[in-house]
Amino acid sequence: xxxxxxxxxxxxxxxxxxxxxxxxxxxxxxxxxxxxxxxxxxxxxxxxxxxxxxxxxxxxxxxxxxxxxxxxxxxxxxxxxxxxxxxxxxxxxxxxxxxxxxxxxxxxxxxxxxxxxxxxxxxxxxxxxxxxxxxxxxxxxxxxxxxxxxxxxxxxxxxxxxxxxxxxxxxxxxxxxxxxxxxxxxxxxxxxxxxxxxxxxxxxxxxxxxxxxxxxxxxxxxxxxxxxxxxxxxxxxxxxxxxxxxxxxxxxxxxxxxxxxxxxxxxxxxxxxxxxxxxxxxxxxxxxxxxxxxxxxxxxxxxxxxxxxxxxxxxxxxxxxxxxxxxxxx
Numbered sequence: 270x271x272x273x274x275x276x277x278x279x280x281x282x283x284x285x286x287x288x289x290x291x292x293x294x295x296x297x298x299x300x301x302x303x304x305x306x307x308x309x310x311x312x313x314x315x316x317x318x319x320x321x322x323x324x325x326x327x328x329x330x331x332x333x334x335x336x337x338x339x340x341x342x343x344x345x346x347x348x349x350x351x352x353x354x355x356x357x358x359x360x361x362x363x364x365x366x367x368x369x370x371x372x373x374x375x376x377x378x379x380x381x382x383x384x385x386x387x388x389x390x391x392x393x394x395x396x397x398x399x400x401x402x403x404x405x406x407x408x409x410x411x412x413x414x415x416x417x418x419x420x421x422x423x424x425x426x427x428x429x430x431x432x433x434x435x436x437x438x439x440x441x442x443x444x445x446x447x448x449x450x451x452x453x454x455x456x457x458x459x460x461x462x463x464x465x466x467x468x469x470x471x472x473x474x475x476x477x478x479x480x481x482x483x484x485x486x487x488x489x490x491x492x493x494x495x496x497x498x499x500x501x502x503x504x505x506x507x508x509x510x511x512x513x514x515x516x517x518x519x520x521x522x523x524x525x526x527x528x529x530x531x532x533x534x535x536x537x538x539x540x541x542x543x544x545x546x547x548x549x550x551x552x553x554x555x556x557x558x559x560x561x562x563x564x565x566x567x568x569x570x571x572x573x574x575x576x577x578x579x580x581x582x583x584x585x586x587x588x589x590x591x592x593x594x595x596x597x598x599x
Contacts, residue, residue: 290368292331297365301329304359306352308344360411360441367408370401374558381557388557406439406466413441413503420534420593423585426450433497433524435487435517436505438463440471440480447476456493458483488513495524503534506570507555508562515573522577525598531579537592538566547590570594 296302300318301309311329315322329345332338338345347355355361380388420442431454434443438459446453459467461484471477483493488509500521506514521531536548543549548564555562571581571594579596586592 289335291372292328292335293337294365294369294372296328296332296337297362298369299325299328301332302347302355302362302365304355306347306355308341308346309338310344358411358414360407360414363404363407364411367404370404371554371558374554377557378553381553386556387560387562402462403466403470406463406470408439409504410439410441410444410470413437413439414445415589416534416587416591417442417445419587420532421445421449423593424532424595426453429453429498431456431495431497433458433493433495433500433521435492435500435502435521437501437503438467440467440474440477442501442503443480444471444474444476447479448474454479454481456481456483456497458485458487458493460484460486487517492520492524496526496529497524498526498529499532500525500529501532501534503532504536506533506535507551507564508559510561510563511565511569511573514565515576518573518579519577522574522579522598527598530582530595530597531574531577533570533574533594533596534587534591535570536564536590537570537594538564540566540568542566545586545590545592548592551590567592567594 299320301314309329311322311326314320315325329338330340333340333345336348337351338347377388429450430452432446434455434457436459437443437455437457440457443455443457446455457464457467457480459482464482464484468482471480485492487505502517502521506517509517518531518533525531536545536551538544538548538552552564555564567584574581574594574596579598582595582597584592584594
């Protein structure tokens with residue numbers, strides 16, 4: 270019998286996947302994805318950005334091999350479909366920089382597996398907090414801007430005039446919503462540092478005047494009175510343990526109008542806790558990157574909603590392992 274080596278190359282590709290990812294994140298950090306998107310000469314780029322000409326040439330050649338750039342004579346041009354992505358979602362560059370920072374967190378995976386909890390972050394991570402917070406918020410804005418069209422298309426928005434966005438720093442969802450629905454006002458609640466930066470980030474954006482920023486901790490401070498037509502809790506509950514999330518869901522339910530609905534958007538796990546793939550990997554990141562964070566099963570989230578007196582409406586699988594749960598107040 271001949272040995273079957275067909276799984277070998279896909280397996281090795283996963284093992285070496287960090288190399289391609291590192292090329293992309295480094296290209297984002299040094300400005301190869303920053304407009305204007307003109308033909309790039311390694312000589313000119315190295316002079317303008319004070320980096321090695323040889324290094325830039327090797328990096329862009331790697332981007333050509335990955336299908337991101339094209340080479341024409343001695344110049345390089347970003348592929349049209351990639352250029353359109355960055356023009357439509359300029360926040361994507363910040364997402365690349367955020368992922369570059371996450372390498373430092375993933376390096377602590379073995380220690381986290383051995384101990385079962387988050388290792389203490391290095392001192393240099395704490396020292397970079399103001400810079401890393403802004404990168405994080407801009408990256409989260411990118412994530413939510415990618416998901417917003419999908420979420421908006423799945424729900425009815427008639428009669429939704431006031432929405433509470435809990436933990437919505439960066440205002441990706443808030444901006445997408447107020448720019449799409451002119452009668453909508455969004456109250457965005459997040460920690461003081463996050464809301465201060467969000468104010469700066471959205472200052473010149475269309476519709477920003479209909480976003481009310483509330484600097485508050487949703488887990489320790491009262492939520493705004495409302496009542497609200499709809500409340501969104503997006504990519505927040507994975508930072509906190511189950512009992513804290515149960516309390517937050519209960520208070521959010523109390524702030525809803527009758528017949529108002531609560532949306533939970535996060536990386537929810539299936540009942541075997543082995544999928545979706547993105548959620549399972551993200552759960553590891555929460556174990557090593559947060560003091561008490563976790564990803565939760567859909568059934569756990571449904572119990573929170575039922576305990577808060579809400580009626581489950583529908584569950585929507587979204588792109589990249591995300592899931593949206595909608596529940597209504599009687």
